[in-house]
Structures are given as C-alpha cells and as structure tokens.
Amino acid sequence: MVEPKVTPELALAHGLNADEWARLRDILGRVPTYPELGIFSVMWSEHCSYKSSRIHLKKFPTSGPLVLQGPGENAGVVDIGDGWAVCFKMESHNHPSYIEPYQGAATGVGGILRDVFTMGARPVANLNALAFGQPSHPKTPHLVKGVVAGIGDYGNCIGVPTVGGQVCFHACYDGNILVNAFTLGLLRAGKIFRGYASGAGNPVFYVGSKTGRDGIHGATMASAEFSEETEQKRPTVQVGDPFTEKLLLEACLELMERDAIVGIQDMGAAGLTSSSFEMAGRAGSGIRMELDRVPMRETGMTPYEVLLSESQERMLIVAKSGAEEAVKKIFAKWGLDAVVIGEVTDTGRAEIYWRGDKVVDMPVAPVSDQAPVYDRPQAQPEGLEERRRLDLQAIADCRDPEEALLRLMGSPNLCSRRWVYTQYDQSVRTNTVFGPGYDAALVRIKGTKKAVALSLDVNPRYCHLDPFEGARHAVAEAARNVACTGAKPLAITDCLNFGNPERPGVMWEFARSVEGLSSACRELDTPVVSGNVSFYNETNGEGIFPTPAVGMVGLLDDVEERVQSFFENEGDAVVLLGRTRGHLGGSEYLALIHGLESGTPPPLDIAREKVLIGLLQLLARKRLVHSMHDCSEGGLLVAIAECCLRPRGGDLGVSISLQARGKRLDGLLFGEDASRAVVSCAPGSLQKIFNLARESGLEATSIGAVISKRLELLVDGQPMASLSLEELRTRWEAGFPAVASRV
Amino acid sequence: MKARIHVFLKEGVLDPQGKAVSSALQTLGFGEVSSVRQGKFFDIETAPLPKEEREARLREYCKKLLANPIIENFKVEVVEP
C-alpha cells in the first residue's frame, strides 16, 4: 500500500492540533514520516500523554512508608509485610465496551491483568466497577449481559477469581457505559519488575500473540488517503484470547524466576509504540527495532500498522544479553512466539527499520517529556447551584416505610448483584474468604496469617451534586467497607471517568474531584499508587456524571480476626455506630421515590470517618462483634435489611426500635448520613463496645436485636414495618434479573 | 420453511478457537492443515412464508439477533420452502 503524504491536514486527522504539529516538527527538524506521525499521534493522545489531567494528578499523595511503587509504572505496589507485596491498578475500557460489550469488557480485563503481571505479580483477585444507562433504555439489557459475560469469561478462563465490584444504573450512562476493571496481584517485596529498556546491546523480545490490524486508531483510518483499501483494512475490534493470555502469564512468571529480564511491559493502548517508547524513555536510552521481524497474523501489513496495532496478549521484554536462549526455551514450552526484534541503544533515539529502510528516526525523550500539557479552562457547570437546592418542605414525609423499603431493596441500584457475580468464578485459587456480597472482599495470603480486603466504590449522584465531596465520599465509603472486615485501609487506585475535558464545566468537575480524592486520601493515610483517566465519555454534548471510581486495598494482619457483614446469631444485640441526622440530599430514596436528584451530598467529616474506621478495626481485633456492615446508599433501614439476607442461606430477622427525636421519618430511615455502621454482637459485649465508642468519641446506639423470621421496626414505640424475610429476599433477588433479562 | 444461516467472523478478526483447532490438528499428525476458521450455523424451521419475503426475513434474524455486525458476517439460504 502506498503511504499517504504527511500534511498538516493528515496530522489534524490524527488528532494533533496546530501547536502540536509545530512542536513535533521542531523536535524532528523536518516533516515526520507517516509512521512517525502515527507515533506522535498516539503518544500525544489524551490516553497516553494525560495532557489534560497531568497537572491535576500531581496533587495526589502518592508516597508512604509502605509504598514500593507509586504512579508512573504499569501498576502500584504496596508492602504488606512478611516479605510480600501487593500490586494493583484499575483501568477503564468504556468506549470499546459500548461498541462491543462482550469483547470490550473481556479485553479490558486482559489489559489490566497484563499491567499487573508485567510487574512480576501473580494476579490473585479481580474486581470491576460498572455503570449502565437506565434499565428501561433499549440497549441496557444487551450491554449488561455482554459486559458481565465478557468480564466473567476472561477472568474465569485465566483462573483469577472475581471477588467484588460495583454496578450502578443512571440515565447519564445511556450512551456511555463505564467498565472499570481492577486487578490485584501478589509478589515478593524484593522482586518488582519494571518497564525499563536499559543496557545498550540488550536484546528486545516480542512475546505472545501475533500482530494483526486490531484496533488501529480510528481517526487515522478515516483519513482520505486510504480510499478503496479502507474497507478490508478497517481496524478490527480487538478479540480477547484468554487462553493465550493464560499461557503468556505463566511463561512470563516462569521467566521472572530466572535472572534474565532487564525490563518488561505489556503492549496495551498504542501497542508496540507506547511500550517501546515508554521503556526506553524511563531508562533514558535508545532503541533499535526491525519491524518486519514482528510475528504477524495478517498479510500486507505496513510499518505504520505494526507500530499502532492494539492486538491483545503481547508483551515487550528487554532481556539480558546472553539470556536469549532461556527466554526462547520458556516461551516455546508454553507454545508462544518469542522473537528478538531489536536491541537497546545508547543513542537516545528510536530507530525503526522496515525491510532494511529506516522508517522512524526520532529522539525518544521529547516524545514523552515534551508531550503537550494543558491547563484547560474550568468553570462551574451551569445548573449546579440549582440542583444543589432542596426544599424538603415541599416533599411529603414517608407514610409507608414498609413499601419504601421493599421498593428500595428491589431497585436496580440496591438489589442483589447475585445475577452478576454467579457468572464470575469467585473461588479459584482457594484464597477467597469473603467474595462478592460482602462489604469488602477478603483474600487470604497463603503462607501467612494475613488477608487483603478490597472494595470499589463511588456514588455518581454525590459527585454530580458536589464533585469535591463526592470524591471524598468515594474514598470514605471504600475505606469503611474495608474496615468493616476488620482490615486497615492501606492505599487506593482510581479510575477517573469524565466527559469532554475541553468543556470548562467538565474540567472544573475533574479538578474538584482530584482535589477531593487527594484530601480524603491524605487524611486517611491511603496514598494513590496507581490509576487511570478516561475522558470524552460523552455523546452529542451529553456528558456522564463525574465518576471517580476508587479501589481501596486494606490489610488484615490476622485473618482469624475477620468480621463478616451479616447477622450471625438470634439474640445478638444490634448497634448503630455514628450519628444519624437524617440527611436526604442526593439520596437513593429521593431519587427513587420522589424522582429528585437534588440537594447536597451528606456532610463528610473525615476526622469522624477516621475514628469510625479505627473503631471498626478495634472491635474486630478485640473480637467483640459478630458482624459489621457499612451504612451507605439507601440509608439505615436498607443497611439493616442487608444484614438479614445471608449469602449462604439461613436468613435472620431483626427487631429494631428507633427514636425519631423530631426527625422526618424518611430522613431517619433512608437518609444517608456518612460515617455510620451497623454491628451485631453478643449482648454481653454491649457495654465494652459502648465504652470503646465513648473513648474514641463516637456515638453508639443500641437499636435492637437479631430474631428469627421477620424484620420488625418500631419508631418512637409505633410499629412502622413488619416484613417476612421471604418477601424481602424475593424483592431483593428479583431486581437484577428483571433488568438483565428484559428483551 | 427450512433455512440454514451461517455466521462467521469477518476477515482479519482474530479467531482464537480456529487457531487452537488448527494447531491441535497439526499436533495430531495432520501436518497438511494450514488454517482453520470456526463459525456457527443455525438450522431454522418456520411457518411458510411468501417466496419474496423469505431471504429478507432470514437477514432480519441475523441483524436482530444471530450475528454481531461489529465482528461477524452472515450468509442466509433457504433450504426448502
């Protein structure tokens, strides 16, 4: 194929603006070749260069005594003691999943797994945060089914359990669903592998699947020059091959046991280009590659295509010279290609050849260092003040708490996620102590007494009403969920899903969210060790709610101190920790029952949150409680109902008695005041718990007892609800299938 | 009407199954095999339809359900009216 002539117009079609075009010509001192243009366009794309977000992300607290690797590498690494460390990251695959839900979600999981095992970690747990449009939207069921099946089939095949996550539904995602995949891996604290291409003369290996025309940059393909060839050469949707990924995983981990690797990185977005440039960039070295040595799946591929292909299940390895045979031998055992396609140089340049001709000759550093950085204009979105106003006088108080509870429990955002997670292998590798359904997942670390706790959280409505507070809530809820198992929150990863950053309103929301995450993480001592930004989640001017998903990782030193989320014994006392003010702004109750998404999110006092989190850990350590469950979306009564519905059957009832003290009933029962948890304990432990709470300065109220068959509620002595557990469970279980199986 | 519909991956789209099958055949001693692509087919029986509508209807089935236009093509054929 004749390559198109490189012109400013073609650069524009590649998404490079006039300044960027000028800048790259300065760097080269000439007009780029077509492959060079491709390289600049992907390396300077929002996705690879973080040009709109970089100056904001600098605000994150990223260090701490336990942080072994912060942002900047393929994933973050945190020390958990006993010589072990955990490596984790979350990444979005939103756009591909909207176009092809099954393959989009599957390849999203594949990508995050590679980010983690490329660091030398054995992936041991997957989670995912999903956001779909309204259940009634014609596309929603198809997208839900495809995404869940895609996530499941990929993780199940690889043999990594999926142990938790989050699903929410909202109209703002009708045209832009969110698929955020999280992976946690386990590695020896002293054996972290990084993406460094150092040591002139060291061989550069291409390993894994062959390269096809998968997912090559849409914009470039649109450019006129392709004409008749375009049809058959159109970029093809990436198809995941989890079997090959499993072989790649085992081969890489086996090779890492030897002393053969200098640096290693997966070929993710922008494939061979980003992996080679980033690896050389980090090491401050150069790289020489012969593209025609790359194993190819299709005929007639061009250097441009080979450089930009996003074919899955591929890695780039810089080996120690002399180790070539070891590398080839191991990959041969696993039936995978392992080909030397070049070597590290000390020129600081990328020199790339195709059939003997030099098709790329450019300095490496500037492509990353001098990548454009934008401080995009920000402005408070119009309508914000408006929607933050909430006049409760105009809203009648709840008259039928029973019906309201049943509606909430059966609603798409609060109903059981069982339909989702039964499609995920939750127990392979025999480490899953708490799987999906618990406040946080708990994964034990074999050979130690330890376990790690994991939770993904964000409440998009809170973020819509107040991006700063909403982001803080996301961190707080994730930390609270983790602490409810008894674990200590250690660090987070994030996935920042936003609209078009070129709109000041979106940029304002983004900046506020980053500040919110930063402040909460600082106050809770949970640094940000990795993350991902996804902009342009927008269709015809309609952006999504700001959705900064938070993945919190915590540590439980002794797994025998774990606490689960559900009532355990009839006769146990039920205690509410924290203060109930009855805050209704931004609540699930207002949205579902009154169709109102207004007001401000509940006030969040992180100092109090920190006290609660500490108390929860203390109660676990002293073995004073039988269950702990955090109180969040849906409020107190929903949290209590959730405690009754035990994942392994044998549901238990509860009899609750509350004092309204003049509060509205809906606020009391369904308000979402922050920093609260519902715990159950033997009556004999009550006094100890009250004492500990008082010492830490937190309210603890005895609100009832665990009984056998029903949920009974008294408010100021008046019966307000009496529900059979069967009815409660039926409504709660029916919610999700009703959404997913609609045709 | 009796009809058969073939649904297969577009050219260039990775076919992990086909790949695995072809290497399995080779290791089983069939060295002559050079490539395998795997597809699905559906044998469908329906109430009689007017001649001119038949193929159009079958294509409808594919567009609405049987084929994923992003990665798959399809071919419909009426086997017996």
Added chain:
Amino acid sequence: MKARIHVFLKEGVLDPQGKAVSSALQTLGFGEVSSVRQGKFFDIETAPLPKEEREARLREYCKKLLANPIIENFKVEVVEP
C-alpha cells in the same frame, strides 16, 4: 485444498443454545419461527491432497477431534481442490 466441515448435535440431544435462540427470535416478534438447532462449522485450508484421499482425511479430522460421536454428527465437503 479448501474444505468446509459442519458439526451438529444428534437428533434427540437437547440443544440449550438453539432453544434459547428460537424463543429469543419469537419474543423479538418473529412468531413464525418453530425450531432452531445450532451447530458449528469449520473452514479448513490444507496443502493439496490426492483426490481420492480428501474426503477420507476430512472425516479423520472429525473422528479424531472435531466431533464428539456421543452427541454430534458431522458432514464434510471439499470446497475447492
């Protein structure tokens, strides 16, 4: 040689996928659909083979790997020598 092999479930072996497809088509408004059976097909390319051996070899592929005789039958055809 280019060949196509169809592998399909035997009569009487229940076909969950086919059943699901046919009820899905009906709920999509294609009431005329009475039954669907789903099968697999393989498009295989090989080095040239002597005429008399071709079909036998394809049947070998099926017996050795492509079909499970307990639940499946197969049909082989040479598309182009």
Added chain:
Amino acid sequence: MRLSVIEFPGSNCDHDAYEWPLRVFGRAPQRVWYTDRDLRKADLVIIPGGFSYGDYLRCGAMAARSPVMEEVVAHAKRGGYVLGICNGFQILCEAGLLPGALLRNRTLTFLCQEVILRCETADAPFTASLKKGDLLRMPIAHGDGNYYCDEKTLRRLLDDSRVAFRYVSPDGRVDDGWNFNGSMDAIAGIVSGNRRVLGMMPHPERASEALLGSTDGAAILRGAASTIEARKKVQHG
C-alpha cells in the same frame, strides 16, 4: 499412596488440586506436564479443573487427545485410580473413560455458586468415607456442566448405581430448582464400571478448609486414600 496432578495448557485449578492433599493429609503430589508420558508411579491421578486449551472447540476435547491422556487411560485400564474435577470430568468423558458428555449449562451462562450434593453410593473408593444420602456443600464453577447421556447409558448408570453425586436441595431432595446447570437426572458426578474413576463437576478441592466455608470436600480424598492404602497393604502382604 502416590498422587499425580496433570497440568494442561490452560488448567487453572492445578495449583488448588496440588495443594489439596497437602492440606488434607500433608502429602504432596507430583506435577505431570501434558506432554509427559510418565505418571510417576501414581496410584491416584488427579485431572484438575480449569480451561484446558481455553475450552475452545469443546471443553476438554483437545486435552483428552494429548499424550499424557494415553497414559492416564492405560493407568485406568490397569485398575488405577483417577479423579477428574470440573474440566477434568469433561476431559475424562472426551477421553472415553466415563460415559456421556457435559453440555452448556441450561442458563447459557457460567455458574459459580455453592451447591449441595447428595452422596448416591458409598460403594466406591472416593465415597468410601461417606454414607449414602450424606449431604456435602461445595462450589461449582463452570459453563458446561449440564450432564447428558443417552437413555441406554443412563439406565446402565442407574442399574450399576454409578451415579456418585446428585445436586439436591438443602433438605436433600432432588429438586429442579437446585439443579442449576440442568443436568440429566441432577447428576453431578459418576464413577467408572470398576468404580475407580470418578468425574464430578463441583470442586471438592475448594471445600476442604473451614476458612473457605466448607470442609466437606476432604472426605472424597480421604475415601480414596484409605481404599488405596488398604489395597496396597493387601498386595504387599
């Protein structure tokens, strides 16, 4: 007793199967790679779960035709003991060591959840430590566990009481609502004619530790061990 765990490309419960005997009675199995033809004098061969060859084509089809399986078949024909779990069960059926086939779950989705098994015969090495009617809790995790065989085969399985486990309700009844994958006659596991080969879809190796919620799976390994040890004593006088 000597144990070997077979590893295929794509096996992913091999690790769990390997640790299982270690956890249950501190005995480490041998690992046998699929191209190997040496079972290391195993008395009991465990074929673990997972996605051998990605479950492409048919679950277990390609693994069943790999070199090591010829040895496993020979081992079984010699009266050796074999346990196939999940994908291992599918492989044993594809290899012809057990009758029938495992079709797509009737839900057409992967299913991972705890199930309740009822022991249908105590007259087999793997169920020797159980009583007929005993209930066991352990997880399933498969997309193709829907057991199928023709009428004749089913009758033979029933007549020779070769059904080892059925999916039942918590109170021990065969009940369609608890037969999640839709298996014929709620069959979860069967044994060979000589009763020394067991294939089952549920995962006993994931249910042998209180921390993980159930220890019921250990009984299956213990049963096999005691039978095998007893038999060896007899042989070596």
